[in-house]
Amino acid sequence: MKRMxxxxxxxxxxxxxxxxxxxCSSNNNGGNNSASSNETAAxxxxxxxxxxxxxxxxxxxxPTLKRLDVFQxxxxxxxxxxxxxxxxxxYKMTYDMLPQDNPTQKLNLLMASGEPYDxxxxxxxxxxxxxxxxxxxxxxxxxxxxxxxxxxxxxISQQSRDALKVDGKLYGxxxxxxxxxxxxxxxxxxxxxxxxMKMPASTDEFQAVLQAFKDKNPGGHGSQDVPxxxxxxxxxxxxxxxxxxxxxxxxxxNGQLTPRLLDPSFPDxxxxxxxxxxxxLLDKGFVVNKDxxxxxxxxxxKAGAIVVHWADIPGISDALTKAAPDAKFAxxxxxxGPNGKSGFGANKGxxxxxxxxxxxxxxxxxxxxxxxxxxPTTFKELAIGVEGTHYTVDNxxxxxILPIFNDERNLANDYMVGTDEANYPQYWQARVHKDPVMxxxxxxxxxxxxxxxxxxxxxxxAPYLEAYSKNNQKLETMSGDxxxxxxxxxxxxxxxxxxxxxFNAEGGEASIKEVNAWYASK
Amino acid sequence: xxSKKINEYALDTVIxxxxxxxxxxxxxxxxxxxxxxxxxxxxxxxxxxxxxPVGFQLDTLQYVVTNHQFLHAMLISVLVAVIGTLASLxxxxxxxxxxxxxxxxxxxIVIVLFVFxxxxxxxxxxxxxxxxxxxxxxxxxxxxxxxxxSVFNMLVIKSYFESLPQSLEESAKLDGARNFTILFRIMxxxxxxxxxxxxxxYAVYYWNDYFNPMxxxxxxxxxxxxLYLQDIVMNADSSSFKMSAEDxxxxxxxxxxxxxxxxxxxxxxxxxxFLQKYFIKGVLIGSxxx
Numbered sequence: 155m156k157r158m159x160x161x162x163x164x165x166x167x168x169x170x171x172x173x174x175x176x177x178c179s180s181n182n183n184g185g186n187n188s189a190s191s192n193e194t195a196a197x198x199x200x201x202x203x204x205x206x207x208x209x210x211x212x213x214x215x216x217p218t219l220k221r222l223d224v225f226q227x228x229x230x231x232x233x234x235x236x237x238x239x240x241x242x243x244x245y246k247m248t249y250d251m252l253p254q255d256n257p258t259q260k261l262n263l264l265m266a267s268g269e270p271y272d273x274x275x276x277x278x279x280x281x282x283x284x285x286x287x288x289x290x291x292x293x294x295x296x297x298x299x300x301x302x303x304x305x306x307x308x309x310i311s312q313q314s315r316d317a318l319k320v321d322g323k324l325y326g327x328x329x330x331x332x333x334x335x336x337x338x339x340x341x342x343x344x345x346x347x348x349x350x351m352k353m354p355a356s357t358d359e360f361q362a363v364l365q366a367f368k369d370k371n372p373g374g375h376g377s378q379d380v381p382x383x384x385x386x387x388x389x390x391x392x393x394x395x396x397x398x399x400x401x402x403x404x405x406x407x408n409g410q411l412t413p414r415l416l417d418p419s420f421p422d423x424x425x426x427x428x429x430x431x432x433x434x435l436l437d438k439g440f441v442v443n444k445d446x447x448x449x450x451x452x453x454x455x456k457a458g459a460i461v462v463h464w465a466d467i468p469g470i471s472d473a474l475t476k477a478a479p480d481a482k483f484a485x486x487x488x489x490x491g492p493n494g495k496s497g498f499g500a501n502k503g504x505x506x507x508x509x510x511x512x513x514x515x516x517x518x519x520x521x522x523x524x525x526x527x528x529x530p531t532t533f534k535e536l537a538i539g540v541e542g543t544h545y546t547v548d549n550x551x552x553x554x555i556l557p558i559f560n561d562e563r564n565l566a567n568d569y570m571v572g573t574d575e576a577n578y579p580q581y582w583q584a585r586v587h588k589d590p591v592m593x594x595x596x597x598x599x600x601x602x603x604x605x606x607x608x609x610x611x612x613x614x615x616a617p618y619l620e621a622y623s624k625n626n627q628k629l630e631t632m633s634g635d636x637x638x639x640x641x642x643x644x645x646x647x648x649x650x651x652x653x654x655x656x657f658n659a660e661g662g663e664a665s666i667k668e669v670n671a672w673y674a675s676k
Numbered sequence: 677x678x679s680k681k682i683n684e685y686a687l688d689t690v691i692x693x694x695x696x697x698x699x700x701x702x703x704x705x706x707x708x709x710x711x712x713x714x715x716x717x718x719x720x721x722x723x724x725x726x727x728x729p730v731g732f733q734l735d736t737l738q739y740v741v742t743n744h745q746f747l748h749a750m751l752i753s754v755l756v757a758v759i760g761t762l763a764s765l766x767x768x769x770x771x772x773x774x775x776x777x778x779x780x781x782x783x784x785i786v787i788v789l790f791v792f793x794x795x796x797x798x799x800x801x802x803x804x805x806x807x808x809x810x811x812x813x814x815x816x817x818x819x820x821x822x823x824x825x826s827v828f829n830m831l832v833i834k835s836y837f838e839s840l841p842q843s844l845e846e847s848a849k850l851d852g853a854r855n856f857t858i859l860f861r862i863m864x865x866x867x868x869x870x871x872x873x874x875x876x877x878y879a880v881y882y883w884n885d886y887f888n889p890m891x892x893x894x895x896x897x898x899x900x901x902x903l904y905l906q907d908i909v910m911n912a913d914s915s916s917f918k919m920s921a922e923d924x925x926x927x928x929x930x931x932x933x934x935x936x937x938x939x940x941x942x943x944x945x946x947x948x949x950f951l952q953k954y955f956i957k958g959v960l961i962g963s964x965x966x
Contacts, residue, residue: 473721
């Protein structure tokens, strides 16, 4: 029943959106549309200002801006970062949030009904963004930025701005991703000491370590312990896939971007991992492991290694120190595979996008506000606060002062529209320093990994690719499920050819064509 | 004779044991969540919390019930549930009363019109457009007005009215009472059980309503509890790749989510036992045709 209502509502939003966007584009056909829409914008602007002035009196002529943002657990208006921006920019803001669940659906409704938001910030969704832009639901920001946005120009690189152009016009302002590598294999270093081995550097050594974990039982729970656990929907194990030359979902094979399932190294990878599984080195129950089950095994001290994101470490670490007080762990560095390959998939690109809908009442003021918030000292204060109050500088690294940093800056990124691209990745690491254990793990993956081993996911910087966007999720799930079966022995590698045909038929071929057409033109 | 009795006792015992076990088993998920809400976070992460709390503490619960947004959402929900229930009861009863008079002209058509809406409705798009045109987007009215009257509930009340003796009204009329007086001074006071039951139906509907607020409410300050819950409890799985690392570091802890669920369930649990006795009677009334 619930599913049905959901589907219905998705259908509903599409239809509503389509109809109202149709209205938008019919406006656009009027030829001199930019002039007329500017005019209406100006008049509504005036009336809004007048109303505002009448209502508040105190705020001279600046309108109150209406912003729609992603969900956060605290009230946007009262959180300290919001107050700071109000002070620094001089603009008052009202905030609405998108729901945590299915935000796109709600956003479609709001865009369709022409809610007069001045700024909308969402998670990066190129398909949605391009769609809005093409249907004329967004304001072209180029002239506004030229006129009112010197800070925006210096904060956001030309490259980022180019990446967001749709038909030559810029409709959005991006927040960049601040670090390249997220997932890795976390291993118990105290177990390594107990079995007298050093941190593995190759896939063979990794296998030997797991074998020692199994044979020598360093965890002390006998048969309850597993050498290596992971969750069931993550069969492409980070770091290990890199050792077989396919660190990203799509990798360059002889100049062509190729999905993993069609990669010539795929069978070797499967043989290696299914070997771990058959030898009892990989958790026998990994197929049914949920995210929480895998973490439970590791944080109760019963697993020697696990695949996790570094941001998950604080919770795991707290629990593990209760279960095994002398437990220590670290991420396994990039492992060398049999052919000498190694590396982690590295993401670049955007974390969030902000745009100004056509229905905005104050598009100029929105840009002025964004410009003011990207003024370098304001942006720094927004990101990490005031030196001596919220952070200290230690050897060039920004260290947070707790707990005030948590209370006043944890959610700062929700307020950002665009980022100071040159400096933000450095400021931002203050957040990772909140937990020294987490920072160490982060540092291993991101700062200590050789640049050559951080292999860029080309698709993370691709523009919107239609066939790829449409099929990717389905194909990923399909090949993920198949890989799990291969690893667990429910499918044989002999059948790979047939499955690849199916993969191609289900949209794989179309995606490959499209992706490589873009890749060749790059 | 004697042995048959023992057999019967044995059978009864088995049945009771099974039913009690089944009944208790429905409590298990609830107890687990309750235990998580008063356990320490490390114990939850490492999977040690089952039926009993590990590392008992009340900080998380206290954090949740003193959280400004939680309290605000709770207030909105209570407000909508109370106003909605009272308004719905009033409108439903006032609709049911004339329809319980068979001599009313054109009644057949009116009933058919009502029943028609039970089977067919416009769907979400027309509803959304309607609410938008009425300027009820981001207005608590959008949570109360669309569900103001349920035809099914109206028919239940109607059949209850029909079961009341005709002569009551006749004597009131002889004493000079008009229709409104008869409805409010005579019929409604006699309809306690059915009103309590239908009231409970409405209250639960308004309390649990999640879909309407999701569509129609944008501003944070008007979000009812169910939307708040949805935000806290759903999608907090860090494995969803949409999340940025900042969000993953800020995901509400499992214990906080459990405590939120507990704190928001308790109010409706408190109302239930008090209405339980009416509930049984009232449903029975609906099942007997007048």
